[in-house]
Amino acid sequence: MIEIKNISKTFGDRTVVSDVSSEFESGKTNLIIGESGSGKTTILKMMVGLLKPDTGQVMYDGRVFSEMDERQQQEVRKEMGMLFQGGALFDSMTVEENVAFPLRMFTTFSEKEIRERINFCLDKVKLENRNHLYPAELSGGMKKRAALARAIAGNPKYLFCDEPNSGLDPRTSLVIDDLILELTTDFNMTTVVITHDMNSVMQIGQKVMYLYSGKKWWEGNNKEVLTTTNKELLDFVYASEFLKQLKPGGK
Amino acid sequence: MLLKRAFSKPQKFSVYRKQFFFEVNNIGISSLGIISIISIFMGGVVTTQAAFGFTSAWVPIYAVGFTTRESIILEFSPTIVSLLLAGKVGSNIASEIGSMRISEQIDAMEIMGVNSASFLIMPKILAAVFINPFLIAISMFLGLLGGYVMGVATGAVTSNQYIVGIQYGFMSWKISYALFKTSFFAFIITSVAAYNGFYTSGGALEVGRSSTRAVVWSCILILLADLLITQIVFTH
Numbered sequence: 001m002i003e004i005k006n007i008s009k010t011f012g013d014r015t016v017v018s019d020v021s022s023e024f025e026s027g028k029t030n031l032i033i034g035e036s037g038s039g040k041t042t043i044l045k046m047m048v049g050l051l052k053p054d055t056g057q058v059m060y061d062g063r064v065f066s067e068m069d070e071r072q073q074q075e076v077r078k079e080m081g082m083l084f085q086g087g088a089l090f091d092s093m094t095v096e097e098n099v100a101f102p103l104r105m106f107t108t109f110s111e112k113e114i115r116e117r118i119n120f121c122l123d124k125v126k127l128e129n130r131n132h133l134y135p136a137e138l139s140g141g142m143k144k145r146a147a148l149a150r151a152i153a154g155n156p157k158y159l160f161c162d163e164p165n166s167g168l169d170p171r172t173s174l175v176i177d178d179l180i181l182e183l184t185t186d187f188n189m190t191t192v193v194i195t196h197d198m199n200s201v202m203q204i205g206q207k208v209m210y211l212y213s214g215k216k217w218w219e220g221n222n223k224e225v226l227t228t229t230n231k232e233l234l235d236f237v238y239a240s241e242f243l244k245q246l247k248p249g250g251k
Numbered sequence: 252m253l254l255k256r257a258f259s260k261p262q263k264f265s266v267y268r269k270q271f272f273f274e275v276n277n278i279g280i281s282s283l284g285i286i287s288i289i290s291i292f293m294g295g296v297v298t299t300q301a302a303f304g305f306t307s308a309w310v311p312i313y314a315v316g317f318t319t320r321e322s323i324i325l326e327f328s329p330t331i332v333s334l335l336l337a338g339k340v341g342s343n344i345a346s347e348i349g350s351m352r353i354s355e356q357i358d359a360m361e362i363m364g365v366n367s368a369s370f371l372i373m374p375k376i377l378a379a380v381f382i383n384p385f386l387i388a389i390s391m392f393l394g395l396l397g398g399y400v401m402g403v404a405t406g407a408v409t410s411n412q413y414i415v416g417i418q419y420g421f422m423s424w425k426i427s428y429a430l431f432k433t434s435f436f437a438f439i440i441t442s443v444a445a446y447n448g449f450y451t452s453g454g455a456l457e458v459g460r461s462s463t464r465a466v467v468w469s470c471i472l473i474l475l476a477d478l479l480i481t482q483i484v485f486t487h
Binding site: 048075081082091102104106154160 | 262263265266350351354355356358359361362363364365366
């Protein structure tokens with residue numbers, strides 16, 4: 001389980017995240033949703049240690065991550081996998097080299113075991129026979145799947161996904177969402193997904209936290225999102241012209 | 252601070268060793284072509300200019316070979332070729348690491364638990380410090396060869412006069428001095444470029460700026476270091 005306790009972050013005179021607390025349960029897909037600029041990515045970066053919170057704590061199964069030194073954080077990070085918005089695959093490496101990278105770096109697996117693990121991961125994300133392609137030769141959806149394969153290669157306890165559906169068509173988005181849900185359940189990972197895609201919320205939102213102006217505004221699950229009376233969340237959920245027709249009370 | 256992180260204990264020696272040899276090829280071997288061409292032409296030009304400059308009857312003609320040797324070994328090969336490498340290798344390193352930074356590849360490494368500064372920078376610095384003296388030694392040989400070919404082909408010197416000239420008053424420590432200088436310049440090129448690349452933020456425009464800044468600062472620091480090392484070595 002991951003806990004964030006009263007975390008805040010200010011850049012200059014702009015407070016981006018203000019006193020946010022929550023718990024992200026293992027074996028579940030925990031979604032952080034909100035408009036652009038609401039502080040979602042900043043929270044994620046504080047959770048993985050790319051940014052240090054000005055106040056508050058980030059805890060991994062009781063370990064206070066935000067107060068560890070760099071070397072201690074590196075050890076905890078070996079238990080993490082992350083899917084970046086753009087994939088962040090290493091350009092100079094093939095798909096299989098990307099997936100093998102954390103294994104070669106941190107395990108004592110033999111080459112045979114590494115190859116088996118690569119094939120297992122690529123098989124999981126349905127990207128077989130693409131081992132020798134470079135990231136530049138992959139489509140957007142394939143890049144996300146390859147990055148997901150790399151993220152799960154080290155058998156992480158915690159999986160982070162930063163807007164996994166951005167730039168993808170609705171059908172491919174569903175494939176990625178299904179994969180995230182399946183991997184979370186199969187490997188009992190604590191998964192945190194940043195998104196503003198309502199399809200994802202409905203599909204995989206086992207726990208949903210809604211951020212508004214850097215503050216936690218609402219928390220629940222994907223069923224409760226539809227029946228909420230929270231005005232800001234309703235405006236966010238029913239933002240599109242199509243969905244406005246379905247909004248409780250009409251436009 | 253960055254260098255301290257870069258030179259912390261490698262997380263896995265076998266991966267770093269592989270990366271080191273990859274960088275030896277990437278930084279060193281791939282520069283051999285351009286270094287060879289420049290060195291041959293440089294030697295040719297120095298010989299020609301020396302031959303046409305020494306018009307006095309008091310200056311023996313073998314002085315052409317002597318001048319070519321001194322110029323090539325002491326300055327042209329170590330310094331001019333290092334300036335060339337600052338452009339080629341420095342811009343390459345800064346743009347490679349800068350692109351990795353803006354496309355979140357460095358963040359991805361950090362989140363895996365990899366010390367990105369160490370993994371990306373240390374093998375590059377060590378590879379350049381190791382391979383550049385070899386490149387410069389080849390450059391010296393080709394520079395002298397270029398001078399020989401040009402001198403003999405134009406009739407400025409005879410083969411015998413040139414060979415006597417390049418052997419005249421030869422002091423082997425000057426080669427060691429030049430190669431030491433080269434290693435130091437290699438450290439400047441790679442560390443300055445890596446620093447500029449690593450702290451890139453923004454987009455493609457900033458990657459270009461980092462790359463330019465890396466080349467400019469490397470060149471300035473190489474010339475400054477050259478002045479200081481020469482001053483120290485030749486006055487003591």
